[in-house]
Amino acid sequence: MFYQLYELNHAALAPVRAAADLMRLAYSNPFNPLSNTLFGRTVTASLEVFERTTRRYSKPAFGLTETVVDGRPISVHETVGWRRPFCNLIHFERSLPAGHPADPRILIVAPMSGHYATLLRGTVEALLPSADVYITDWIDARMVPMTEGRFDLDDYIDYVIDMLHHLGPDTHVIAVCQPSVPVLAAAAVMEKANDPLSPSSMTLMGGPIDTRINPTAVNKLAKDKPLKWFEDSVVMNVPWPQPGFMRPVYPGFLQLSGFMSMNLDRHMIAHKDFFMHLVKNDGEPEKHREFYDEYLAVMDLTAEFYLQTVKEVFMKHSLPKGELMHRGERVDPSAIRKVALLTIEGENDDISGVGQTHAAQTICTNIPDTMRMHYLQPDVGHYGVFNGSRFRREIAPRIVAFTRAQARSSRPAVTRVIKGGKSA
Structure with missing residues (x-):
């Protein structure tokens, strides 16, 4: 009502x-x-x-029509080559000059947490000069008819796996905030299955891998209320005449x-x-x-995805405890061996506290030290982890360098761990 x-x-x-x-x-x-x-x-x-x-406010446009490669302006065109009821995969296709060497192929998994993927416009813009960029464009749940079925955390993980299969080998994936959990889970599922199309690297930025560490106000709310409270208080049915009429959603x-x-x-x-x-x-x-x-x-988010995320990520802490399930099988982060890991946090993050994303480094026990790195960006909050001047100047170059170094054909002997902007 x-x-x-x-x-x-x-x-x-x-x-x-x-x-x-x-x-x-x-x-x-x-x-x-x-x-x-x-x-x-x-x-x-x-x-x-x-x-x-x-x-x-309606969904904004990305509006990225141009970038600069090798000091020259080139045009950029948005195309959609992969579609599902709850997501489109947008490719920012660059008109590269002949003979330009291949850049890293990067899949940015945008958060499904209320805002559109265009919130990451600055993230895409900063990476375009150096990478072949794709991004998940999640669909507003109120626009998806009930006939298309449910969409929960298991489906989210399946979507990520399917997109990686679509993009092919040597793809690098970046998860911004909320998708850090399903992206890590997708990598674990693929590695456990010896999937040759598992990503070459995953970059987790400001994500709630283990919300028991340095909990924020968002984390405390989920702990203070029972799941039944969320079901009764924030889950509602889409009203008529929207296409998703009667779909249970978190508005x-x-x-x-x-x-x-x-x-x-x-x-x-x-x-x-x-x-x-x-x-x-x-x-x-x-x-x-x-x-x-x-x-x-x-x-809007589908109710089943929202409630499952609250339960598994913020209440039960299933992933860091080794208890997260996907399609009846336990998600095992220790199965990840060939996927390099970069974790990025903001010093002043009030959404995902410092240490919550770094926890991925602890639970992914079998990634070699030469394939892992952590970076703590001083003087930025949650938004500054993926956007703004410090992101463009200090974070984006590190992401590009990491993806280039971790291409499976050119991995180095040593990868440094960086904290607080200084080598450790």
């Missing part, structure tokens, strides 16, 4: 939003003598803030509410500053618009 009320409220506000947008255009029109007055700018700013805080707007409440003061200050910049006609309001156009665009 709560989801239906949310939809009804959104629909009821639609004409008010339309009127606010019309008034904003009228007051900001340069032919309106009030547009350059303090009163006119205040009205315009108020109307824009109202419209932006009450709208539903994206609830996930967004949780994220925003963790830093509510910061978001309120950002919106106040945005309003004042509009009134004073200074600053760079476009940066605010771009960030929140992305941040406020959310998608």
Whole structure:
């Protein structure tokens, strides 16, 4: 019922939003003598803030049409070569010059945690000059009809394995946050089966491998509430007339509410500053618009995937305990021997605490020391692990170097462990 009320409220506000947008255009029109007055700018700013805080944000576009390779700009085209009901695999196909040597093939597994894969636009953009990049484009569960069946953690692992089979040998996989667990599980399943198409390397970034270590507010919530509470409180059916009508989901707007409440003061200050910049006609309001156009665009998750993740990852800690099951078989991280491992954490991460991702280094006991590395990035939070200036300058080059070094045809004799930006 709560989801239906949310939809009804959104629909009821639609004409008010339309009127606010019309008034904003009228007051900001340069032919309106009030547009350059303090009163006119205040009205315009108020109307824009109202419209932006009450709208539903649609899925953004990646918009990556160009990159630079060897100092030359080249075009980039998005193609989709692998499709499933709950995910498309996007390839950022570069128009490389003839004779350019092969770059590492990288599969980025985006988080299925409420935001669209476009949240990793900066991640893709930083890797494009040096890699052949693919990314998982997860589908909003409210847009998937019930006839397509369920999607749970087992299916997630199967999807990752299927994508690696599709991409072929010597593929490198990067998991950003939530997919660290299913990606590690997929590698373990493939290695146990002696799958020749297991990835050459996996990079786990800010992921909840073992949430018993340095628990954050997100981790504590999952521990403080029984699974039944999550089933009763946050799982809802998709309302009519959406294509996924009656599908049980964890709505994206609830996930967004949780994220925003963790830093509510910061978001309120950002919106106040945005309003004042509009009134004073200074600053760079476009940066605010771009960030929140992305941040406020959310998608629903299937209830079975969400509840299984809460139970296995945050409550039972099944993977680090060696108790995670996939299709009736135990997932054994010690089976991983040929997949190199890079773990990356942010010093100020308040979503996945320091040490939670590094735990993968402990449970993957049979990866040779020459094929593993850990990096702790100083002075960044969760978002900075995969985006921003420090990611572009300090993290992305390390990922590219690691993938190049760990191509199965050119693995070195020694791989250093790096902590806090210094060699160890």
